[in-house]
Amino acid sequence: MTPPKxxxxxxxxxxxxxxARAVRRVGLGGEPEEDLYRRIVxxxxxxxxxxxxxxxIVLVNALVEQQFGYTRxxxxxxxxxxxxxxxxxxxxxxxxxxxxxxxxxRQMGQGRDLFGVRKNRSEFPIEIGLTPIQTDKGLRILAAIxxxxxxxxxxxxxxxxxxxxxxxxxAAGMAHEIGTPMNVILGRAEQLMRKTHEEVTKKSLxxxxxxxxxxxxxxxQLLTFARRKPSERRSMNLGQxxxxxxxxxxxRIRLAGVRVESNYGTMLPPLHVHADRDQMSQVFLNLxxxxxxxxxxxxxxxxxxxxxxxxxxxVIADTGHGIPKEDLPRIFxxxxxxxxxxxxxxxxxxxxxxxxxxxxxxIAVDSESGRGTTFTITLPAAKSIEPIANSE
Amino acid sequence: xxxxxxxDVLLIAEDDKEMRDLLCDELRDLGCRIVEAxxxxxxxxxxxxxxxxxxxxxxxxxxxxxxxxxxxxxxVPTCPIVLMTAFGDSSVRETAQRFGISAYFDKPVRxxxxxxxxxxxxxxxxxxxxx
Numbered sequence: 127m128t129p130p131k132x133x134x135x136x137x138x139x140x141x142x143x144x145x146a147r148a149v150r151r152v153g154l155g156g157e158p159e160e161d162l163y164r165r166i167v168x169x170x171x172x173x174x175x176x177x178x179x180x181x182x183i184v185l186v187n188a189l190v191e192q193q194f195g196y197t198r199x200x201x202x203x204x205x206x207x208x209x210x211x212x213x214x215x216x217x218x219x220x221x222x223x224x225x226x227x228x229x230x231x232r233q234m235g236q237g238r239d240l241f242g243v244r245k246n247r248s249e250f251p252i253e254i255g256l257t258p259i260q261t262d263k264g265l266r267i268l269a270a271i272x273x274x275x276x277x278x279x280x281x282x283x284x285x286x287x288x289x290x291x292x293x294x295x296x297a298a299g300m301a302h303e304i305g306t307p308m309n310v311i312l313g314r315a316e317q318l319m320r321k322t323h324e325e326v327t328k329k330s331l332x333x334x335x336x337x338x339x340x341x342x343x344x345x346x347q348l349l350t351f352a353r354r355k356p357s358e359r360r361s362m363n364l365g366q367x368x369x370x371x372x373x374x375x376x377x378r379i380r381l382a383g384v385r386v387e388s389n390y391g392t393m394l395p396p397l398h399v400h401a402d403r404d405q406m407s408q409v410f411l412n413l414x415x416x417x418x419x420x421x422x423x424x425x426x427x428x429x430x431x432x433x434x435x436x437x438x439x440x441v442i443a444d445t446g447h448g449i450p451k452e453d454l455p456r457i458f459x460x461x462x463x464x465x466x467x468x469x470x471x472x473x474x475x476x477x478x479x480x481x482x483x484x485x486x487x488x489i490a491v492d493s494e495s496g497r498g499t500t501f502t503i504t505l506p507a508a509k510s511i512e513p514i515a516n517s518e
Numbered sequence: 519x520x521x522x523x524x525x526d527v528l529l530i531a532e533d534d535k536e537m538r539d540l541l542c543d544e545l546r547d548l549g550c551r552i553v554e555a556x557x558x559x560x561x562x563x564x565x566x567x568x569x570x571x572x573x574x575x576x577x578x579x580x581x582x583x584x585x586x587x588x589x590x591x592x593x594v595p596t597c598p599i600v601l602m603t604a605f606g607d608s609s610v611r612e613t614a615q616r617f618g619i620s621a622y623f624d625k626p627v628r629x630x631x632x633x634x635x636x637x638x639x640x641x642x643x644x645x646x647x648x649x
Contacts, residue, residue: 302578305604306534309626313540316629342626345605353607 173271177206179264181222193252193273195245206269211243222267229258229265242271251278293460294352301345312338347473348460357402357484361508364397364406364438365390365431371410372429375418383424384417390431397431397438398508405481412474413442413501420446420499438507443500449493457491526550526640529570531561532602533579541574544629548637558586565593572620572640574632577603577610584610587617598639602627 167174167187173194176185186201194201194209201208210218221235234240234254241249255270315334322328372379372386379386390397399406417427425445432439449457456462458479463472482489487505528550532538535556542552553568555561558581565573573590576582590599598620603610606624614622621635 301605303604305625306537306576309604310534310536310540312626313537313544313629317540317544338626349605349607 170270173273175201175206175209175269175271176259177267177269179226181206181219184266190271193244193250193271194242200245209242211241211249214241225256225258225267226265229267231255231257234269242273250275289460293348297345297348297352301349304341304345308338308341344473347477350477357405357481359400359402359485361398362401362403362406364399364401364440364505366396367403367406368410368429368431368440371407371414374411375414378415378418379427382418382421384421385424385426386429387426388429390429397433399438399485399505400508401485401505402481405485409478409481409503410440410442412478416474417442417444417446417499420444420448425498433507436507437504440503440505441500442503443498445498448495448497448499449491450495451493454491454493458489526571526644527553527568528636528640529553529555529561529564529568529573529575531555531558531564531573531575531579531582533557533576533582537576540629541632544633545574545636548633548640550640558582558589562586562589562593565590565597569594570597571643572598572600572636574600574636575602577601577606584613584617587614587619591617598643600632600636600639602632 167185170187170189173190173192174185174187175183175190178184183201183204183206186198188198190201191198206222207215207218232255234256240252240254242252243249251274253272253274257268257270259266259268312335315331315338319328319331319335322331368388368390414427421427421444428441428443430441432441453462458475460473460476462475479489482503482505485505487503489504490502491499492502493499526549528545528548530538530541530545530552531554532541533556538554538556542554546552550571553564553570555564557579560581561573561575562581564570573594575587575590577584577587587599587601599617600621600623601610601614601619602623602625604625606622611622620639623632623635
């Protein structure tokens, strides 16, 4: 092993020159240090905003511009409250005054949900770290702003997944307990039905039998969800699956007077996703049946497929009665239904949501009362097409 | 062919008294002699005492479960067994097949379907025995 060579004088001189050049580069057009700090502020992974004692914005980095949709020029010299949703503004001024009274480095609004408001008036959840900095011009407050929209969405998703798992476990346990008593009710009602000749009694007993069957249907659907097998995924032609599902419902579609318009019939090459064919069929059948229920007097069912940025997007839209705005956030929740009693189990869309999510996809809904509903399912496109997939 | 009748012994194993009464009431008109058991152990005992022509049994009950079906099979290797369970899953069906279960029903079951199946199995068994 050779000992490390001592740097020569020339090399040492070169290094010193490099450093000097670097400092000069940082200092292009201004004081080197100030420019260096400016670059650090711009390179920060979160939004950085500084306000003076009056709450006037004196510094922002590019990320704050991105987060809030304002340009730097629009923000500088403005009160920081312009980034606070209107309903919190009055309180914010009070909080700010208190912070100035006892400034310390801390998280803002601990235990409360904080929101920012963009130039376009939309709100987004944020987290803010506050650091007081004493300067020769007075106290400055540095706010590090993190957009937590994605984290909040993931938390919501996790809560939903956990809740569904609990529902599944509960359902499986309950099914075993209620199966036998339900059988006793069903059996005794059928027995009496055979024995009675009285029409009114017969009718009442028929209702009892039908209601037991209704409970059985709900339990079976819940159990299908709870006992869902791990999906067997392979490359599958989504257009083909949509066509197959429509064919199953052909008669119902005709009877409902519903016209079907689709764009994927002649699509070449067909769009493939890596998914479980049976589960995808369940998704489409549920959505088609919902659409048919929403159009009792006929209408149009639009189905389209397209590939966007490595994702396959399936849009299923109807011209039915739509879903009231206040119900939209709950439509994927278990047991939530807008259908009249006895018509829906409130689990169809829960199953749809669960399957799509399990496939790494997402489902969005857009609806207007009296105009119709549009479901958009986005699934990752298949990376390669296995030749076997089409021969199913 | 000999129809199901008085010489047949039907063992009904079910822990829920109401359900057992319903099964007895409904199946009595098949003309069989009915033997009742309230749990798995009692069912095995009864099967040993009075060899049944057919066993109709619940799965989830004290002394029950798939191990119980295995033990029952040792006592009555060829007796048709009709299995019932509340909202069973596919694993129950698969295991039941392994034990040579003749018919499987999910509760709630329609009594007419259950009765038809039992009648058919008894007739088949009597037909086979006749040959």
